[in-house]
Amino acid sequence: MFAFDDCYFKNPLLQPIDNVFVSKKNSKASAEAKAILKPILIDGSPFILNAENITKIFRIRGFWDTTSVPTSELVSCMPSGVVSSHITKVSVWRPILSSFSKKIITQQNIGNMVIMKMSGEDSDYFTAVDFSEKLLGCSCPFYTQHSSEARFLCKHLFKLIYELRNEFLTKTNIATTEWLDSLEECRKNIYADVMMANWLYYFTTNVMSQLELKAGQIVNKNVPFKI
Numbered sequence: 001m002f003a004f005d006d007c008y009f010k011n012p013l014l015q016p017i018d019n020v021f022v023s024k025k026n027s028k029a030s031a032e033a034k035a036i037l038k039p040i041l042i043d044g045s046p047f048i049l050n051a052e053n054i055t056k057i058f059r060i061r062g063f064w065d066t067t068s069v070p071t072s073e074l075v076s077c078m079p080s081g082v083v084s085s086h087i088t089k090v091s092v093w094r095p096i097l098s099s100f101s102k103k104i105i106t107q108q109n110i111g112n113m114v115i116m117k118m119s120g121e122d123s124d125y126f127t128a129v130d131f132s133e134k135l136l137g138c139s140c141p142f143y144t145q146h147s148s149e150a151r152f153l154c155k156h157l158f159k160l161i162y163e164l165r166n167e168f169l170t171k172t173n174i175a176t177t178e179w180l181d182s183l184e185e186c187r188k189n190i191y192a193d194v195m196m197a198n199w200l201y202y203f204t205t206n207v208m209s210q211l212e213l214k215a216g217q218i219v220n221k222n223v224p225f226k227i
């Protein structure tokens with residue numbers, strides 16, 4: 001049902017990032033594979049979004065804003081044991097905070113793959129996860145063009161992780177109720193924005209990370225998507 005020539009991986013939509021070639025900036029053929037510049041190689045293998053690497057991503061990139069929210073408030077809302085006992089202030093990571101305002105235009109499930117079309121600043125983007133192939137990826141410029149591995153979690157991916165929280169929970173052996181109850185507490189909290197952003201931060205580092213998904217590339221945005 002998928003008909004295109006360059007399908008050399010089982011999943012025609014998402015491929016591991018070590019198969020990715022980026023186009024030369026400002027090239028006329030920038031969107032085409034003709035303008036191959038260099039392969040993106042992360043440690044010689046696909047970049048795995050495990051707890052260690054996700055922690056590294058949060059550390060490498062700035063984007064942390066401190067808030068005046070009491071740490072006791074954070075501890076009371078989050079699932080037990082996820083907040084460090086050494087915490088002195090409550091911060092928010094701006095890309096997570098802004099991910100909640102991203103709009104999903106359409107969503108399509110194909111087998112164990114979920115594709116979401118989201119509205120972006122300049123155009124619409126495709127964000128997808130393939131639970132069978134253990135791949136995650138986005139077509140936005142931040143994810144596809146920046147050279148650092150820190151790009152592997154963009155706002156659209158945070159939106160996808162949030163929307164698919166139940167799927168992520170059921171695919172791990174983590175206590176589902178505690179995380180969902182925690183989210184309800186965050187929603188009701190007077191600092192709801194800060195609490196929900198922190199919930200998604202802890203959810204990504206503690207739950208999503210356990211699936212050890214690989215950073216993938218969206219290779220064909222049009223074929224599988226029925227509009």
Ligand SMILES: [Zn+2]
Nearest residue numbers: 138140154156
């Ligand atoms: Zn993105």
